[in-house]
Amino acid sequence: MNYRRSAFIITCLAFGYAFLYIPILSMVVFSFNASKLVTVWDAAHSPTLKWYYSLIHDDEILDAAWISLKVAVINASGSVILGTLAGVGLARFAQFKGRFTLNAMTTAPLVMPEVITGLSMLLLFVAMEQWIGWPAGRGITTMTIGHMTFSMAYVTVVVQSRMATFDTALEEAAMDLGARPLKVFFVITLPIIFPAILSGWLLAFTLSWDDLVISSFTSGPGSSTLPMVVFSKVRLGVSPEINVLASITIGVVALIMVGVSLWMARARRLGKKAAD
Amino acid sequence: MRLLAPLRRVGISGRGLVVTLPYLWLLLFFVVPFVIVLKISFSDVDLAIPPYKPLIDWVGKNSLAIRLNFNNYAFLFTDPLYVHAFLNSVKVAFISTVLCLIIGYPVAYGIARSTSTTRNILLLLVVLPFWTSLLLRVYAWIGLLKANGVINNVLMALGVIHEPLEMLYTPFAMYVGIVYSYLPFVILPLYANLEKMDWQLLEAAQDLGCRPWQAFYKITLPLSRNGILAGSMLVFIPAVGEFVIPALLGGPNALMIGRVLWDEFFSNRAWPVASAVAIVLLLLLVPFMMWYQSVQARESAGTR
Numbered sequence: 001m002n003y004r005r006s007a008f009i010i011t012c013l014a015f016g017y018a019f020l021y022i023p024i025l026s027m028v029v030f031s032f033n034a035s036k037l038v039t040v041w042d043a044a045h046s047p048t049l050k051w052y053y054s055l056i057h058d059d060e061i062l063d064a065a066w067i068s069l070k071v072a073v074i075n076a077s078g079s080v081i082l083g084t085l086a087g088v089g090l091a092r093f094a095q096f097k098g099r100f101t102l103n104a105m106t107t108a109p110l111v112m113p114e115v116i117t118g119l120s121m122l123l124l125f126v127a128m129e130q131w132i133g134w135p136a137g138r139g140i141t142t143m144t145i146g147h148m149t150f151s152m153a154y155v156t157v158v159v160q161s162r163m164a165t166f167d168t169a170l171e172e173a174a175m176d177l178g179a180r181p182l183k184v185f186f187v188i189t190l191p192i193i194f195p196a197i198l199s200g201w202l203l204a205f206t207l208s209w210d211d212l213v214i215s216s217f218t219s220g221p222g223s224s225t226l227p228m229v230v231f232s233k234v235r236l237g238v239s240p241e242i243n244v245l246a247s248i249t250i251g252v253v254a255l256i257m258v259g260v261s262l263w264m265a266r267a268r269r270l271g272k273k274a275a276d
Numbered sequence: 277m278r279l280l281a282p283l284r285r286v287g288i289s290g291r292g293l294v295v296t297l298p299y300l301w302l303l304l305f306f307v308v309p310f311v312i313v314l315k316i317s318f319s320d321v322d323l324a325i326p327p328y329k330p331l332i333d334w335v336g337k338n339s340l341a342i343r344l345n346f347n348n349y350a351f352l353f354t355d356p357l358y359v360h361a362f363l364n365s366v367k368v369a370f371i372s373t374v375l376c377l378i379i380g381y382p383v384a385y386g387i388a389r390s391t392s393t394t395r396n397i398l399l400l401l402v403v404l405p406f407w408t409s410l411l412l413r414v415y416a417w418i419g420l421l422k423a424n425g426v427i428n429n430v431l432m433a434l435g436v437i438h439e440p441l442e443m444l445y446t447p448f449a450m451y452v453g454i455v456y457s458y459l460p461f462v463i464l465p466l467y468a469n470l471e472k473m474d475w476q477l478l479e480a481a482q483d484l485g486c487r488p489w490q491a492f493y494k495i496t497l498p499l500s501r502n503g504i505l506a507g508s509m510l511v512f513i514p515a516v517g518e519f520v521i522p523a524l525l526g527g528p529n530a531l532m533i534g535r536v537l538w539d540e541f542f543s544n545r546a547w548p549v550a551s552a553v554a555i556v557l558l559l560l561l562v563p564f565m566m567w568y569q570s571v572q573a574r575e576s577a578g579t580r
Contacts, residue, residue, distance in 0.1 A: 084297050116313075
């Protein structure tokens with residue numbers, strides 16, 4: 001392979017990354033701005049941490065963040081179980097009744113416009129309440145079910161693609177040595193696909209943490225999530241606290257991503273050493 | 277396995293159990309809801325909770341009446357607002373997809389042709405914005421585009437303009453927001469596709485006298501067809517029904533169908549009309565979804 005890149009490609013890369021990062025950096029910079037006008041730099045009093053201080057004392061935002069956290073953790077854990085089952089099934093069983101349908105049902109939520117998913121989910125919950133009395137009203141439970149349904153599709157794709165690239169000889173060897181399928185799964189398959197499951201969990205957590213549309217349809221009174229509160233604030237214009245919230249989010253995400261990729265690189269190195 | 281023996285006798289195997297749970301989950305929470313949406317799209321609005329009338333009713337003692345109300349659909353196709361919103365959504369989604377490809381293709385190409393260390397860093401940088409909240413990233417553009425926002429302030433300080441440009445709440449802002457938010461969805465599948473390219477083909481073409489642009493047009497572009505299609509579908513399909521971006525950046529005149537559905541549902545409480553909008557939108561998008569699935573199947577078949 002040759003690594004030559006033309007000046008044209010390098011310009012395009014620079015432009016592409018500037019486009020991706022200027023908005024993000026501008027939010028971080030202006031989160032330290034003292035002025036209430038947000039984008040007009042108040043040189044006399046900046047940089048300041050006063051908006052950070054006011055954010056961590058904003059009860060509305062904190063309550064919403066707590067609800068979002070609960071929903072995101074339950075959602076991530078549930079959709080990892082469902083998504084792993086679906087991903088392993090689709091990758092390992094070449095033929096089974098309903099394979100086509102399962103495949104379609106795990107691909108469609110990835111591209112389905114959220115307004116459609118949200119509306120249909122809500123109408124289902126309303127109809128279920130009429131027929132069987134459950135779920136009574138809407139709130140954290142209905143939101144979590146809604147999030148799990150689209151998150152598990154993403155987990156399925158991640159697990160399925162990891163399954164497609166690993167050597168089935170390991171599983172076959174264990175089977176030849178007399179291990180039962182369930183044992184093979186827990187002793188061989190699960191450790192190998194664990195990084196995929198971890199990224200699936202993080203992905204499901206993020207999707208839920210960010211979701212506005214499906215939450216708005218499926219939530220009830222008193223269960224506003226963080227994105228719902230942010231959306232109602234942002235509709236009224238820019239707010240210095242939202243810049244702070246964005247900066248904290250970006251910081252946490254960057255830390256986790258760098259941490260996870262270093263950990264994975266180390267695992268790969270150790271794996272290579274063990275193989276040598 | 278003794279535990280499973282009775283199950284196996286009735287035709288349920290261990291394999292079956294693995295896929296049964298996700299299968300039933302998706303059937304109940306993803307497929308059945310569409311049947312209910314379809315049902316409600318044929319019902320009448322009612323001043324009740326929930327705000328629609330049942331389709332099936334006992335009339336008198338022993339007769340069952342089924343009333344299908346087609347007015348919601350008739351309404352959608354005769355009211356210029358809805359027709360306009362549908363057409364406009366398709367137009368906006370299409371133009372955004374093309375813009376995403378124009379910006380994303382060279383980036384994906386550049387990443388695929390980097391050394392492996394640079395490549396990992398560049399990929400991480402593409403994925404990072406995707407992991408931070410979409411809502412917050414769209415919000416960032418309000419700060420950049422508004423009248424006393426960053427872009428206007430910089431341009432005025434440089435003396436390029438003297439009056440602030442009106443950018444926020446215009447179609448321009450909406451396009452910027454959509455292209456910005458969906459760009460990673462084009463770059464990643466394109467990169468995954470280009471990464472598998474055999475670059476020796478390009479060298480061979482150049483040795484045989486092809487100019488770089490010709491080689492690109494005749495070799496790279498056709499070979500990356502599946503990546504282009506997959507990336508386009510990942511932008512086009514959700515963008516047609518996008519709600520957040522037009523609501524925050526597009527201003528009151530930005531008629532996108534996702535927003536119309538939202539308003540019908542939340543502001544007008546017209547659940548049957550919102551359902552009819554959802555059904556028509558779904559029918560419009562299903563062919564694209566099937567196309568996407570067949571492209572995906574081709575891609576994964578190609579890697580094995």
